[in-house]
Amino acid sequence: MSTSPATFYERVDKAIGNPALQAAVRNATSRMSSGRDAAIAAFPEMDVMRDHARAIRAHTIARLDHYLREFEASVQRRGGHVHWAATSEEAVAIVVDIARQHGVKTVVKGKSMVSEEIELNPGLALAGVEVLETDLGEYIVQLDDDHPSHIVMPIIHKSRHDVARLFRAKLQATDDEVADAPRMAALARRVLRKGFLQADMGISGGNFGVAATGSVCITTNEGNGRMTTSLPRVHVALMGIERIVPTLDDLGVMLQVLGRSATGQKLTVYSNVMSGPRRHDRNGGREGESDGPEHFHVVLVDNGRSAIVGSELAEILYCIRCGACLNSCPVYQQIGGHAYGSIYPGPVGAVLMPALQGLHTWRDLPQASSLCGACREVCPVRIDIPRMLLELRDKTTELGLTPIWVTFGLTVFRQIATRPALFRRAQALASWATRRLATDGWIKSLPGHMARWSKKRDFPAFAPKTFQQLWEGRKR
Ligand code: SF4
Structure with a gap:
């Protein structure tokens, strides 16, 4: 079920544009996280x-x-x-x-x-x-x-x-x-x-x-x-x-x-x-x-649980609903629970909802993670949520549910990244282009599909020289 007819990205935009919500969520999650840390230290x-x-x-x-x-x-x-x-x-x-x-x-x-x-x-x-x-x-x-x-x-x-x-x-x-x-x-x-x-x-x-x-x-x-x-x-x-x-x-x-x-x-x-x-x-x-x-x-x-037993996602059934993974998650801290649109939000929900109800309904949730591993660090039963998020991302691609522009973008990136000469030229081009678009080193609005990235934050222009160029310079 979804708590709102809006898409995941619309809900995220709404949450990120609401400073009062962000302050409330950040205050509460940091209070809970420090309480947990102190209790564990003792x-x-x-x-x-x-x-x-x-x-x-x-x-x-x-x-x-x-x-x-x-x-x-x-x-x-x-x-x-x-x-x-x-x-x-x-x-x-x-x-x-x-x-x-x-x-x-x-x-x-x-x-x-x-x-x-x-x-x-x-x-x-x-x-x-x-x-x-x-x-x-x-x-x-x-x-x-x-x-x-x-x-x-x-x-x-x-x-x-x-x-x-x-x-x-x-x-x-x-x-x-x-x-x-x-x-x-x-x-x-x-x-x-x-x-x-x-x-x-x-x-x-x-x-x-x-x-x-x-x-x-x-x-x-x-x-x-x-x-x-x-x-x-x-x-x-x-x-x-x-x-x-x-x-x-x-x-x-x-x-x-x-x-x-x-x-x-x-x-x-x-x-x-x-x-x-x-x-x-x-x-x-x-x-x-x-x-x-x-x-x-x-x-x-049951409602979908028995189908998870024995699968690569079975570990999510160990969950004891403590909420620590939500409190530690940098994504949850920014967007709060409603943006997920699911009953179970945060890292646990990003695995549990697709596991219970399928990726066709919940394909966006496994993407809502930086894979930093904070959820795994704090989980009292050591559930490896990042591993399962990657499993679900793989499955999303297998099922053909990944947006076409992401698949296309990654295909182009693979072509470039696996050809060193082309990669170097692409880096030089990206550096030139981003510096042209930037004001004081920052781009306020990226073009095309990348615009979503810069909607709520600026994008840094690339350095004039790449790491490899700097490295070559040091060797001389
Ligand atoms: S930290 Fe672990 S046990 Fe607690 S809610 Fe998250 S997944 Fe469940």
């Missing part, structure tokens, strides 16, 4: 932990069918239900069905990228079910009829003043209620509390599913996840099929690397591990649980 075991985390993810994805079956059996043993959704339509239909079976009219929902992926909220609205997002960022996104622009911080693209304007318009907030961030959070909390108390069903994502125990783990910093999953009488957890870990010990490793990589925290504030519905004491005595849902459902969403 944890010398991190390197070993990352290797361990990668080994767990690799082992699990290689035996995914086995662990999924084990997870299903464990959930059932604890009185829960597992539903399998091959597509997003099936996933939405399953959740709508569960809502109908339990006479659900209102839903409180925690943050879940899979729910964005399958477009759950519009599906529930069509079925007459009212959904309230309870993660503060997601609530703001919902109020503004917007989309998240980061997988961990959904409103990275908005300033405090944007939120204040929104609360005034949509919640009729007074000046005092939007005077600062804590007061705005308090206002949102008052609205959300009512929602928690009235909701018939809670929908959460699932950071991890534990095969051995049938537990679903969700991590949040706001406590909304705990309220969403324990107050309403029905809990539905939505998870991509790849989010399985074999044991609770493995979960412990994942939580250690997740919090540090995502937000620079030792652990996310609330790590909730839920195993089945509320347990009742058979004799009505004190042994039963006093809270938790009466009904516990897990919806396992």
Whole structure:
């Protein structure tokens, strides 16, 4: 799916032309990146932990069918239900069905990228079910009829003043209620509390599913996840099929690397591990649980994932959605998340979207990278994103999806670059031409297809002498 009908390049132009957006994204990403660096510096075991985390993810994805079956059996043993959704339509239909079976009219929902992926909220609205997002960022996104622009911080693209304007318009907030961030959070909390108390069903994502125990783990910093999953009488957890870990010990490793990589925290504030519905004491005595849902459902969403297992892109299924690759990416820092047009933006999205939905829809995303390797450096499970971006670029060419002017340009370049005499003459010509076009050494606007390059920055004129000419001069 795309969040906008504009092309990738139109969205990028819009983002680059928006200094407020760029400042907001740069501030947030650099804050997150420094937080991560500090947390890792204070944890010398991190390197070993990352290797361990990668080994767990690799082992699990290689035996995914086995662990999924084990997870299903464990959930059932604890009185829960597992539903399998091959597509997003099936996933939405399953959740709508569960809502109908339990006479659900209102839903409180925690943050879940899979729910964005399958477009759950519009599906529930069509079925007459009212959904309230309870993660503060997601609530703001919902109020503004917007989309998240980061997988961990959904409103990275908005300033405090944007939120204040929104609360005034949509919640009729007074000046005092939007005077600062804590007061705005308090206002949102008052609205959300009512929602928690009235909701018939809670929908959460699932950071991890534990095969051995049938537990679903969700991590949040706001406590909304705990309220969403324990107050309403029905809990539905939505998870991509790849989010399985074999044991609770493995979960412990994942939580250690997740919090540090995502937000620079030792652990996310609330790590909730839920195993089945509320347990009742058979004799009505004190042994039963006093809270938790009466009904516990897990919806396992495939939606293209099983086709990635065993492919050259399988490594992307190791991802634990920490967002560190987005924060470190120089492209994401410039354009933010909406410019990608995809649910999963940044380096992880540039691989995951084409892997899930094909290059015909997402051919531009693998190009949105300088291949600097920053994403690989920070990834807690050491996913080699640059390698997969190159695989996807190759595939784009194989499928004939590369723009004709790029193919033509590269063919001409190969002809010139493989003939030294011609290459030297071309260099001299380029130096002469660029210096003629330049003012004070810089070209404001390049001709033809190259104009896009100079749209937002100047292009330097080539040096009067090439490196080889300078080298020859030194030898004499
Ligand atoms: S690819 Fe790695 S760094 Fe990026 S979100 Fe996934 S786990 Fe985090």
